[in-house]
Amino acid sequence: MQTITANNYSVYFDSIGYETLASLLIPSHYSKIFILVDENTSQYCLPHFLNNLATEIEIEIIELEVGEIHKNIATCTEVWSALSELGGDRKSIVLNLGGGVISDLGGFVACTFKRGIDFVNIPTTLLSMVDASIGGKNGVDLGNLKNQIGIIREPKAVLIDTQFLNTLPQNEMRSGLAEMLKHGLIFDKTYWDKFKNLKDLNTEDLNVLIHQSIQIKNNIVCEDLTENGIRKSLNFGHTLGHAIESYFLENEAKKNLLHGEAVAIGMILESYISKEKDLLSNAEYHEIKYIINDIFDRIDFSKLEIEKIIDLLIYDKKNEFGKVQFALLDGIGKIKINQEVDNALIYKAFEDYNA
Template sequence: MLKIEKEKGAIYFNEGTWKAFKTTLEKLQPSSIFILVDTHTKKHCLPYFFDLTGLKNTALIVEIKTGEEHKNIESCLEVWNTLSENGADRDSLLINLGGGVVTDLGGFVASTFMRGISFINIPTTLLAMVDASVGGKNGVDLGSLKNQIGIINSPTVVLIDTVFLNTLPKNEMNSGFAEMLKHGLISSQKYWVDLKTFNPSNTETTDKLIWESIIIKNDIVTKDPFEKKERKTLNYGHTLGHAIESYCLSNPLQKKLLHGEAIAIGMILATFLSSEILNFDQAELSNITYTFLERYPKVDFSDAAIKDIIQLLKHDKKNRNGEVRFVLLKDFGNCSINCLVDNQLIIDAFNFYKNFTLN
């Protein structure tokens, strides 16, 4: 059985997952159980969950709308009120069954309701499995600004069953795969190369690569749980990626991007900046850019859009004293944190992205 043992936030993967769930319930003895789902996971994931747990007649379903645009305080208020109106107390349990929006928001709701109740995360998307499930970050967006409100607090356990991936469309799988590619860039060129074999139809190989991604993130988070140093490397590509995602969410004329789609662009831009500032290898820059653009269609940004995206950088959580700080690469697995970048270089990075061809 694949697992990562911790006093809080233990992770169980595939075999043994549902036995661990039963053991956890026996240990917690919750006074009541609530299951947070969104519209999609209620339809596609909840029946499987009920078949394995037998909780259909004992748990109360709490449903939120699907999508990043609903990861906000308004949704939290709905869930808090539902908990309160249905007699939840400090011994209640919230089970978050869904992707990153559900686990992020559900973890925040549980961490703040009555100053904190127990919660279990059961991620159902690739993104949530390799990213949101590890590290205890919970929170919501402030308007279109990503994850501005939140808390670090680990769930009782994280239960990962890759059967849920069978419910995902291709773009959602690609969104999660972007975070796996990030783990390769910041940790290991070998893992980056191994990811070229990623093929969801090959379950054995896919599960192996997903588990390795989880281990990479867990090792980083264990060294630096509150993001003082090493954990900042997990933000590679996210400074610009989050700004791009926020811009697309707030601009009705721009196509909305999934998190991983925006982060993929952010990683291309960050790798270009790495080549300019830290002399990251030019041939590898081309290789990395090619790898991303093969999978993630290019998005067109006007000069005005780029200007607005740069303005959004001032809201990045890594900023200090008004300075925007980037994570950049010297080489695979060799990151430099707190890098300052001139705005003209960011524009140059967008031009590189715009003009790069796959031919």
Template sequence: MQSIEAEGYSIHFNGKGYEIINELVAEKNYSSIFIIVDSNSNEICLPNFLPNLSTDSRIEIIEFDAGEINKNIETCLGIWNVLTELRADRKSLIINLGGGVVTDLGGFVASTFKRGIDFLHVPTTLLAMVDASVGGKNGVDLGNLKNQIGTITIPKMVLIDTSFLETLPQNEMRSGLAEMLKHGLIYDKDYWEKFLDLSQIDFADFDTLIYDSIFIKNEIVKQDPREDGIRKALNFGHTLGHAIESYFLESENKKNLLHGEAIAVGMILESYISWKKGLLSAEEYLQIKTTIKGIYDEVVFDENDLIPIGELLIHDKKNEYGNIQFALIEGVGNIKINQSVENKLINEAFEDYKS
């Protein structure tokens, strides 16, 4: 597949990507290479990655425990200390090998260590490939609040090796699929319609769908790298989705949701809001709700959940001057950013989701 040119870096695919990593490492003559992994990618992905890395530079592996719960400043402190102990310097390279937690956290570690050292992403989950590794956003959670601390710093490159997906559980594949659905809903109706019946998808050609999803995200980011305007479109489903994800993460009586599972709910809720605000037809909303509910298990909410979820909305990063801002869809394939939504309509959306 042809490489995708992003703002200041490139996204390369499969075998060609390894060739370019090795060319980069040789050209830059890095003093040392640090590969950041979590406990999953260390066991499953690193053995397949290392044989493809050709270098005389010293290689060190830094592992942290897998899971969103470890995407925090304490994990970063541990990694910064290890980098210091292993004599990392401004001429070192960090390679982030793993899912979205690894690329988000590893990018933040690299962009802040010694005021910034080179890094690149090798995402190993579908979610990381089509979303987390693309666009230059890096960061960690603050308690249960998603991505409150971070930077926008671009990597030297991104390598998409879809062979890593062969080891991915089905629930993780569905989690990544949510971001692909979002890309269709906000940007390309034809792309969205490819997912209306998953039984008709030729998964032998799934690489093409991944490529198209990355292309869509990159096109939006190129227009607005700092998220001052249209890049907010990528937050469709995330205003409520992130609040739901955070609430389930902190609640002892709730089972944690994968990111894509929470975003799937968020997209249904925010599609309902779009419909009720006259931006979306009833037929379009029903299609969205039916399609997404056909892919993801229903999440159970009770009345006691809505108030704390609503309180978490005030921490959404799109908010301005204390006002909650939504990105809503104006017909499938189009977006309308900076939309205010009253609490009554949010509660109605939850009631409709349960129906």
């Protein structure tokens, strides 16, 4: 697949990615390579990656526990300490081999160690391929509040190897699909339409869709790296989705939702809000709701749970001057940013979802 060029880096695919990485990782460029993995990617992805990695530089592996619950400053401290103890310096490089947590946290650690060292993202989940590894956002959660601490700084490169997808369970694949669906809804109706017959898609079709999804996000980010304008469109489904995800993270009685599972619910809710604000037709709304519900399991929300989720919106990182800002659909394939929504309409969206 064709290389995608971003502002200050490129996204490489399969063998071209490994060839590019080999040309980057030479002793005159870097003193030591640190590969950041979690328990899953250490077992299922690291052997394949090392078999394809050509370098003479010394390699150290740093392994983290699995899960969003570990995406915090405490884990960063552990990684910073490991980098120091293992001889990391200003000419070290971090290779983030994993999903969204590894991409987000690994990038943040690299950006802040020794005031910033280079890093490369090698995403191993569908979600991280089409979202977390692209665009230069790096950060961690503050308690259960999503992505409150971070920095925007682009990686040295991104390497997409779709063979890693063979290691994923179905729920992780669905989680990544949520971001791909979002890209169609906010930017390209023709792309969205391709998901109407998801069961008919083969592996090659999926690879093409992944490439197109990355291209859509990259086009938006290249226009607005620091999220002052059009990049806010990528937040569709995330204002309520992040609040839902945070609520499930902080409640031990609840089974944690994957990021894409929470965003899928958020997209249905925010599509309803778009409809009620006369931005989206009734037919478009029901099409979105049907397709997303056909892929993802539904969850029932009690009145108390809805209230607690709405309370979490105050912590959304997109808020300005104390007001919650939504990105809403202006028809399928178009978006309106900086939209204010009152709590009564959010309640109605949840009621419709529950129904």
